[in-house]
Amino acid sequence: MLISILLPTRENPNGLLRAISSINNNSFFKKKIEIIIGYDEDDIVTHNFLKKKIISKVLIKIKKLKRREGYYDLAWRYHNLAKAGNGNYNLIFNDDMTIKSKNWDLTFQKEINFLPSDNIYLSYPSHNQKNKNWPISFFLSKEWIKETKKIANSFETDTEIYVISKLLKRCYKLKKIKIHHHKKQQNIQRKFIIENKLLHPKSILNMKNFFLMLKDYALLKAKINKNSVYFINKMKIKFFFIFYIILIYKHTKINYFRVLIMNFLKKNYN
Structure with missing residues (x-):
């Protein structure tokens, strides 16, 4: 190996x-x-x-x-x-x-x-x-x-x-x-986003990336459960994405309800 x-x-x-x-x-x-x-x-x-x-x-x-x-x-x-x-x-x-x-x-x-x-x-x-x-x-x-x-x-x-x-x-x-x-100085680019309360299109807090992440989850789940179909898993995510937001919060404490609101309120990074 x-x-x-x-x-x-x-x-x-x-x-x-x-x-x-x-x-x-x-x-x-x-x-x-x-x-x-x-x-x-x-x-x-x-x-x-x-x-x-x-x-x-x-x-x-x-x-x-x-x-x-x-x-x-x-x-x-x-x-x-x-x-x-x-x-x-x-x-x-x-x-x-x-x-x-x-x-x-x-x-x-x-x-x-x-x-x-x-x-x-x-x-x-x-x-x-x-x-x-x-x-x-x-x-x-x-x-x-x-x-x-x-x-x-x-x-x-x-x-x-x-x-x-x-x-x-x-x-x-x-x-x-x-x-x-060794905790070197915080990345300047990340610090800029946090201090200016900006939303970057390549961040996990961007809703597009949220759905891409769930798409990868569906792919991997289909691979693990060989009797599972990726297309069906993907459709479940689309129709029950609120359920996945709750599930993510349960396991990680990341609140995607708040993120969803933030996507409308925060200024986009240019």
């Missing part, structure tokens, strides 16, 4: 090196792990850093990406990095994170033996942030990505995948695997 660690970065060579070192120092099957680094074509700092020889027993692949909308295209970035890798599982990671658990990959292989054999589920490491039961980094199988043809629809990738997995009743916290988030 191969694990691809998807690692987008921007102008943070110290954090990137720290992340790579933690992967090297704490991995058991180093030849069964690959790190896929993605950086923007206008990121000279990272470009110059990657010219230097990085000592790593874990295979490193480098993918240069278009800048596009930066942070708001995070889901697109992760999907492009996943396509560049060959992993059976993808670990969604960041340049401000480190792996703290020794032999985490060996632990992961043991843990998934008890999870659904179709590999359609969310599993995520424990972490040091306050929201202990919410993923900030997570494992996603190639089967999940093949079925949805994406990582996520919105830049809040962790939230979106978490919601879908809760609806599927296939969300698993890996308590024996720990990561540390």
Whole structure:
């Protein structure tokens, strides 16, 4: 089994090196792990850093990406990095994170033996942030990505995948695997949206992305329940979307009734 660690970065060579070192120092099957680094074509700092020889027993692949909308295209970035890798599982990671658990990959292989054999589920490491039961980094199988043809629809990738997995009743916290988030300064683009109370079209709070998320849920549910039909699942969502809003609130405390109102009241991000 191969694990691809998807690692987008921007102008943070110290954090990137720290992340790579933690992967090297704490991995058991180093030849069964690959790190896929993605950086923007206008990121000279990272470009110059990657010219230097990085000592790593874990295979490193480098993918240069278009800048596009930066942070708001995070889901697109992760999907492009996943396509560049060959992993059976993808670990969604960041340049401000480190792996703290020794032999985490060996632990992961043991843990998934008890999870659904179709590999359609969310599993995520424990972490040091306050929201202990919410993923900030997570494992996603190639089967999940093949079925949805994406990582996520919105830049809040962790939230979106978490919601879908809760609806599927296939969300698993890996308590024996720990990561540390070093809490670098809040992303400037995200901070701008919050402070100005704007609604971005690529946010999970956009109702279009809400329905795209439920569409992916319907796809995955049909795959899990082989006697289930995607078209019927999709029609159920359209006719009973209020039920799904209630269900999402029950499992995640995300209030899509409030989000629905917000879509009419909030100013759109231009």
